Amino acid sequence: MARIPLLSTRVLLVCAALGVATGILGGVAGLVTPAVLALAPWAYGAVLGSHVLPGIIAQQVFRMPLVALTTHVLAALVASSVNPAWIGRFLGTALLFGAIQEGVAALTRYRVWGRWRFYVSAVAIGVVVAGVVAVAADLTVLPTWAQIAYFVVSIFGPVAWTAAGLGVGSGLRRAGVARPTVTRR
Numbered sequence: 001m002a003r004i005p006l007l008s009t010r011v012l013l014v015c016a017a018l019g020v021a022t023g024i025l026g027g028v029a030g031l032v033t034p035a036v037l038a039l040a041p042w043a044y045g046a047v048l049g050s051h052v053l054p055g056i057i058a059q060q061v062f063r064m065p066l067v068a069l070t071t072h073v074l075a076a077l078v079a080s081s082v083n084p085a086w087i088g089r090f091l092g093t094a095l096l097f098g099a100i101q102e103g104v105a106a107l108t109r110y111r112v113w114g115r116w117r118f119y120v121s122a123v124a125i126g127v128v129v130a131g132v133v134a135v136a137a138d139l140t141v142l143p144t145w146a147q148i149a150y151f152v153v154s155i156f157g158p159v160a161w162t163a164a165g166l167g168v169g170s171g172l173r174r175a176g177v178a179r180p181t182v183t184r185r
Contacts, residue, residue: 007066014177015058015067019074022054026075026090027082041142042149048129049122049157051075051093053165055101056118060169061178063113065102072098100124115166122162126155 007015029050036047054075055068076094080087104121130151133139139147172178 007064007070011062011064011067012070014061015071016074018057018061018071019054020078022057022071023075023078024082025053026051026079030079030083030086030090037137041137041139042146043153044133045126045130045150045154045157046160047157048093048133048154049126049159049161051097052101052122052125052158052161053168054094055098056122056162056165057169057172059101059105059113060118060166061172063110063178065105065110068101068105069095069098072101096128097125100128118162118166119159122158123155126158129158130154 029047033044033047036044051072054071058067058071061067072094073091076087076090079090083090101121104117104124108117133154134147134150139150142150
């Protein structure tokens with residue numbers, strides 16, 4: 001008996017298109033990162049939060065396993081073409097964010113797709129990123145207001161980008177992107 005692939009060609013092609021679109025945005029985010037870190041390091045979470053988009057949009061469109069991780073990796077490869085020096089960072093971020101998004105969906109056995117579930121993954125990503133970057137960048141050198149602003153923006157940046165991604169994903173679902181193709185015999 002022939003086995004049906006987990007991700008059909010149609011799903012992979014849509015994930016690729018989403019990966020290209022969000023990867024370009026991720027590449028631009030990578031290009032502006034040095035300026036943000038130099039001028040307003042407390043705002044970095046808003047830039048880094050844009051990297052939640054590939055998985056959020058893919059999961060909102062398809063509501064199935066592995067689409068978030070697949071789309072994140074494809075987006076990271078596209079972002080790397082915009083900013084090749086950051087390929088490791090893009091791939092690491094893609095794997096981390098995709099794994100968190102897939103993990104939250106897996107906890108509900110890929111059966112619960114309420115908006116709250118997407119925001120749970122956004123807050124989880126924000127908390128993880130805020131903690132890791134705070135330690136790596138030694139934010140203690142910043143004034144107290146900037147440290148507080150950093151944590152607030154780092155947590156709410158992914159939440160805001162998630163809201164945008166849900167809007168795009170819902171629009172794509174309404175447009176019929178998620179409908180299965182009809183096979184003719």
